[in-house]
Every structure is written in C-alpha cells, then in structure tokens.
Amino acid sequence: MSNELNNNPHRRYNILTGEWILVSPHRTKRPWQGKTEKNSAERRQEYDESCYLCPGNTRASGETNPQYTEPYAFKNDFSALLPDTPEEKVNNGLLKAKSEKGVCKVVCFSPNHSLTLPLMETEDITKVVKMWKKEFRELGSMEDINYVQIFENKGAIMGCSNPHPHGQIWSHSSIPTEIQKKSYHLKEYWKKNKRSILSDYLTQELELNKRILSENEYFVALIPYWAVWPYEAMIIPREQHQNINQLNEDEEKAFAEIIKKLTIMYDNLFETSFPYSSGIHQAPTDGAEYPEWHFHMSFYPPLLRSATVKKFMVGYEMFAGPQRDITAEMAAETLKQLPKQHYTKQ
C-alpha cells in the first residue's frame, strides 16, 4: 500500500461484509474533553457471595449453582429467546414481524470470580473451548436452532452486568443479519475460486506481515485490514473449518493459547482489564452445506487512547457508516511491541 494513502482519509473494503470503513489517520491528534470511563483495575476476590455466577450461589430464578470446578453452562434466567414461543406472523401492510424461537445460555468460564480469560491458564481456557464446542453441537442439533452465536461482553462499558468471567450463547431459528452478509460474500468467493476467502486472505496477510499479532501452528491473530474498532482483532484457524466443532484436541489447545496471548496484549496496552465484545462467527446449523464457511473469532474493543477514553460509534457511524482514526497497521504495531507477560504478573 502506498504510504500516502496511509496518512490520508480513505475507505477500506471489508471482504466479509461488503461494507466500507472510513479511516482518518490524520485525526489522531484530536483533543478530547469528552467522557472518560473509570479505570476498572479493581482486584476482585475469588469468591463473591453476592455474585449470582459463583459456585454454590443462588440465582434470581431461585436455582442454585452447583459447586462447579470447570466451565459451567446454564440457561439464561432472563433469556431474550425462548424455545416454546408459539409460531405467529404479522403481515399487515408495511408491518412485518415473525415469532422467533431460541435458547439463550450463560457460560461461566471459571469458578474463580477474580479471573478473566487473559489471567486463566491455557489449559483452563481449553476447557472453555471444549464447552463452546459442546454447546454448539447440542444447540445446533436442536430442531429450531439454525444459528448459534457464541459471544462475550467483557467489562461494564460493554454492558456486562457481572464481572464474574462468563460469556453467553444466543441461538435461534433465523439466520442473523451479520451472518447473512458474511455467508453471501464467503459464497461468492467460493463459487469463483473454490477456496475459502479467509484462507487466501490469511496467506496474503502472512506474506505482508504488517497486521499479524501472533501465530501458532493452527491459528493466526491479526488486525483485519478493514478493522472498525481501534484495536479490533480476528483469530483465524489456518485450516478451513466451518465451525468450532471441527477442532481436534491440538487445535483446541492452540485456540486457547492464542486467545490468551491476544487478551494479554489487550490488558497490557493500557494496563487495565481491557473491555471488549468478542464473538465466534461460524456456519449456520440448519443442516445445509456451507463449504464456503471458515469460522473465526473477532474482538471489538472500544478503548482508544487510554484505559478511560473510548471510541464512540455514534452520529456519523450510526447514520452513515463506521469511522476510525488510527489505522489497522498502527494498531498492530502498537500491540505487537507490548510485553508478552500480563502486566499484573511482570
């Protein structure tokens, strides 16, 4: 890429969604008098009696958590989707609606209230990966479940209502917008090239080596060329798997390892417990074949310049499209140079 473009306002194309992102690299010096967040570096205890996710505690539903010692999944007590929703439709002029069936689960990553993924041992993150596989398999094989969205909201500024290390899974009968977009673009490429677009993209990124954050035998973590959030990153398996259930034991471990490495970089960036939403995008579970799919995990972290100043996706971004200031290359460069040990353990 020419250096010139890199310093001037430009738009970049997202090969997975077909959408463009506005990049304004010259704007990094903008002064900030706006909102700042609290630095969330508080130390938590390993067990919190008021936490409804800790082992042995009773939840709002009246159910009591078992004394779990490994990742623990249960049905969300305030599920946004329910399995027994009656089938109904609205088709009244320009008003269109449909009932939606689904199952929402919560996955506690660890019994230890004080941990987060970057602070967990690789071996314990591997257990989380195994749990995701199991849930994906079980939910995905249910009749009304055609898509399984695994995600984590980390940190209060990402709407996380409880700091106990946990993620969620929302699964349902329709194929969500974001997956429809990606399916379309993955498929277009597949039809033409009989190859996964993400495999080819990975080959190109590894050759250029400008946005790679970390790699191991089975996975690569990088800042995608079209990143929207300041330090947005993506973990891509080298092998084209349609979904996480296809991971073998070595790959599970390698996946856990690279998640740990990436989230340590994040925490080390501003020496704070780095907030983000992460999610795994994979093939639908409606029984159709998805030879074009290549699962990947993305991280959308909002922090921009410090533990207390975040990027807002507001006015222009809501009404027109995403905008960022630092380039993907600047973000990769910064993250790569950080120490590999978690800052609390250095």
Added chain:
Amino acid sequence: MSNELNNNPHRRYNILTGEWILVSPHRTKRPWQGKTEKNSAERRQEYDESCYLCPGNTRASGETNPQYTEPYAFKNDFSALLPDTPEEKVNNGLLKAKSEKGVCKVVCFSPNHSLTLPLMETEDITKVVKMWKKEFRELGSMEDINYVQIFENKGAIMGCSNPHPHGQIWSHSSIPTEIQKKSYHLKEYWKKNKRSILSDYLTQELELNKRILSENEYFVALIPYWAVWPYEAMIIPREQHQNINQLNEDEEKAFAEIIKKLTIMYDNLFETSFPYSSGIHQAPTDGAEYPEWHFHMSFYPPLLRSATVKKFMVGYEMFAGPQRDITAEMAAETLKQLPKQHYTKQ
C-alpha cells in the same frame, strides 16, 4: 397485530434497510447490576470561557469565533475528511481501499452555552433548520460531495466532547452504507408502486395510531415499528421531499416545532438532558434523480430505564443483529403520556 406476538420474542422487519430486529418484550424485568451513568442534569452557564464553541472564544486551531448571535457553522478543526485528499487506490489481492474527499463542519445551534434543542425557542430552532438547508445546499453542490450527513451527538455518553449545543455535518464523495441500503429499499418500492414507501407507511401508522408521538400540519413524529433503540423515534414530512432544501418556510417552522416537542418528551422521560444521536437521511447530492427518496430525521437515544441505565448494543447485537426489550408500542405509549412542558419549566 395479535397481542400474543407482542408479548413473545419476535423479529420485526425494517422496510428501509431490509434488516430484522429481535424484540424480547418478556425480558423487561431483567435485573441490572451493570454499569450506570452519571445523571447529566448539571446546569450550565450561558457563556463558558473554556468552551471552544462559545462566541468570541479561540479554538484549538487558533481561530477565534465571531460574536455570533444566530446558528454558526465552521469547518471542523479536526475534520475526519479533507477536501484536498489526493486520489489514490489500493487494489492488492484482497486488500481494497480508496482515498476519500470530503468536508466536515460544526454547526453551533445557539450562542447560549446553557441551551439544548428542547430548551430553545421554536423560532431559534427554525434558524438551525435554515442553517442545515444552507449547508446542505452549499456542500451538496460541491463537485466531490455526493452525500451530506447532518447529525448531532448529544450528551457525553454519545461521544459528545463539548456540551455547547451543536451538531455536525460530514459530507463526502462516496455514498455511505446506510444510505445505500435505504436507497435500495426505497427504490424497490418506488419501482413497483410509484409511491414513496414512507408516505404509505405514514398513512398506515396514522390510521393505526399506536406509535404516533406528535403531529402537525407538515410533520409526524413516531416510533417506527422496527425501532432498535429503546425510545428511537423518526420525524417524517407528510409531503414527500427528497431533501431538506425542499422545505418551504411553513415547513421549516413545523419541522423545528416537532423537533422541540419530541426532544421535550425525551427530556421529560427520565427528567434528565436526554442523550441521543440524531441524523437526517436524505437523497445523495451526486446529481442523479432520486424520485424514491423521502427525507426523514431519526433519533437514536440509548437510555433504557432511567437517567443512568442505558441499552448496550454489544455482543449479540454486534455479532448477530440488534435486539431490544420494550416494544415500540410500549415506548410510544410512555412518551405520549408525558407532560408537554419541559420538566425544568413546569
């Protein structure tokens, strides 16, 4: 609509973007232990010497604001887009980028630092409408400007870096994603029916009278059936105008009046200065004909249950698609019943 569906999880279709929204009305009783915001009800002075938007003050660029007494627009000192960006392209395998030219402006709504739109007189908001028209006309007629996005970020939680009443205009050569989506759906309907989809939608909503918030001779404010944000609203001109420049004097005033009414409802809801991002969507300015376009103004406010608890568009929403708890009808019902006078003046 059947009452049943209204209480059960369902998806609604957005006729303007072609996307679906997940609605979970049964979930309104979810407990909240998460992040709360500061209530921003502080009273501000009419002039703040440290505010770079107040009349007579000097901005970061070194320029001094005139002693303006009416809405005042100037080039953003930290513009995300620049008019003289050299034309360049990246087309390297799967990496695609293009330079982008544009102009970013700031519009001060009033010289009075302590005001916001709901606190301004209709006659002064009318002057803001006139200023938007003028800017739309001038920017839109520039050679490289094919789209003019007028918007406001109000409140610190909406990334607003200065409480002085102001909005922004970002204008540029490409047509943004959100406009492309809407153009497509407006056009599809136009081709079939030779009518604006928004005119027909308005007719239907007025007849149903379940989501109407306020109306006058020229404009209607309503909660769209497919609203995403808890109290999202839309102002639609009864007459099909492609852009705001087509408003006559009476319509300008009616537009100002309905903006005032809607934003007063917002402030009165939680008795706070209600944060939102608002934006005007209108036809591109690339010289083509847009007979299908029908301009409208939308408000995306994040507050959910109080001045301090907002809705987060995070994990599921980022990776799958938007989700809301209260229905559009519940939101409309609540807003409609509020006193019509601003709470600080009651």
